[in-house]
Amino acid sequence: MFELLATDGAARRGRLTTVHGVVETPVFMPCGTYGTVKAMTPKTLEEVGTQILLGNTFHLLLRPGDAVIRDLGGLHGFMHWSHPILTDSGGFQVWSLGDLREISEDGVRFRSPVDGDRVELTPERSMQVQQNLGADILMVLDECTSFPATYEAAEASMQLSLRWAGRCKEAHNGSGMLFGIVQGGMYDELRKLSLAGLEALDFDGYAIGGLSVGESKSAMDTVLRGLLPNMPVERPRYLMGVGTPQDLVRGIELGVDMFDCVLPTRNARNGYLFTSTGTLKIRNAQHRNSDEPVDAQCDCYTCANFSRGYLHHLDHCGEMLGPILMTQHNLHYYHALVARLRGSIETGTFRTLIETLQYDWTSQNEPV
């Protein structure tokens, strides 16, 4: 169930209720690819403010397999995460395999990058896997439209995704919520057709797929501006695989409710830290003797207790504690940013807040 609690311009403050608890939106969802958010325990995830995780169907299908996870308590029991979980459909990762996969009307076939076995992913199989995982939110199998794509190619791909969405809806056993995914490449008209087709099938939420695939920021912005005002008000809207702190702010401004991205966790492992005064590269020699915290305005475990000099040293020595502490910081940064935005929508001060943030994020470098 989704309740819209407040709006401020197009920005929305909502609440999503799942079997495993409530999610306050807008929300950022960290990626728990192989049934673990890299370098984080479930306890530290709770501490940094994670409400809901994303699990990757593609990865978990290959290792350890959905039957193993089903028998070990579903993904919640397996990874000891008692809060909500959203699983993707596996479509995006299969698409990323490029020449290694073969797409037909029926579904996708590919060779496992792990052991070379032939694997088949159909809309029906994707539903079965996600149900075995025990997801609170399941995603339909879609084909991610390539970029760039001609109108005709984007249309054919979008129509295939629509047909697959119908088969997913049909195959879904009713456990958890099922979200549709809007495709259509960079073509506004196709996006709207995709949305209309999905709405006719009536999903619990609507995601925007096929972005952050190589297009410019302004192209993404154009798609979002064209699409979001037309999306159903009473259903959650999820922008998949996005993005930087700026992307989140912009998405929320335009009316997005949910986001996921590997950026904060992957960047942390590479020593790139998000802070209120810009991005910080811990490897830089300037941090060697620094007794400053990563971000003086941050109250995460890392910033409360460790210096840049110490983190620089851990990075230099390849110590696991580096990624552990830096991942905690970056996720805390993302969650705290989104929490502030949520608060500002409630009080009608969203615009005021993002104007003060402009200063902060202009010095955020590009993702690593």
Next chain:
Amino acid sequence: MFELLATDGAARRGRLTTVHGVVETPVFMPCGTYGTVKAMTPKTLEEVGTQILLGNTFHLLLRPGDAVIRDLGGLHGFMHWSHPILTDSGGFQVWSLGDLREISEDGVRFRSPVDGDRVELTPERSMQVQQNLGADILMVLDECTSFPATYEAAEASMQLSLRWAGRCKEAHNGSGMLFGIVQGGMYDELRKLSLAGLEALDFDGYAIGGLSVGESKSAMDTVLRGLLPNMPVERPRYLMGVGTPQDLVRGIELGVDMFDCVLPTRNARNGYLFTSTGTLKIRNAQHRNSDEPVDAQCDCYTCANFSRGYLHHLDHCGEMLGPILMTQHNLHYYHALVARLRGSIETGTFRTLIETLQYDWTSQNEPV
């Protein structure tokens, strides 16, 4: 200050009071080589029951250097560990360099394995480094006698260590406690001469060095049985670099108060887990579908919340959470074992306890 609270046979229950707090003995000290116990935060170290850490002078001297650590709050501030720290002298690691180091009366010279720089470690420099680190317990610089060694070689080496011990005592500025290190190879007579020489210099504690260097278990046992009854009753006794759970039980039985070893942490990273029913190799296929905890008798975070099947999966995928959770378990196992032994000495039931443990540890495989 060291107080002897109780004895049971030769086993001792004591309390060591340092600037950074009290250590209940017997105690196991995890190794924080580069200013971090690999895969552990200070918080998780406290949770598994760590009272005191070991810091490695050799490693910290090379990276990031003792001056950096001194300026960033000493090792306690640098790594955010508010409890006691013992630092070794660097001697053992330098000795391990083999042909890459050159030993003279003055001290040791070697090329840094990190950047090839020439480094010199003398008794005076070792004291300076350990003082810059801010150790609660400092160790004298010693030469680890090679194994095997002739009587003459072992004697010459032991005498050199004695002279260095005198220079350390002279150079020590009085901060923290300073421990002497008994050498003498496998020769009982030399061990006793070494001990007498150190006692004449009057140290705050006495360590047994030069064991676990390739000799048999029975050779180590012979040295301990010859030496321990002669060691001063009112000072703590530290068996360096030892060992397996069985080694700890045997050492405590013979009157040892302190131990350190990389075994529980290194084995954890390799997927070897200590349990009350024997050693468990998480990589084994038999664990793939197991919903059992690592050790049903253990109440650590890992055993309370995760299955062998999940840990097997993490190991298979090379996920960092594997070492994180398995290190927590192994350290908890070591600390809980030593805590039970402490309790049994207080109640005079040490022998009864270790007889029940015999069953448990006979199936503990050899260290990895």
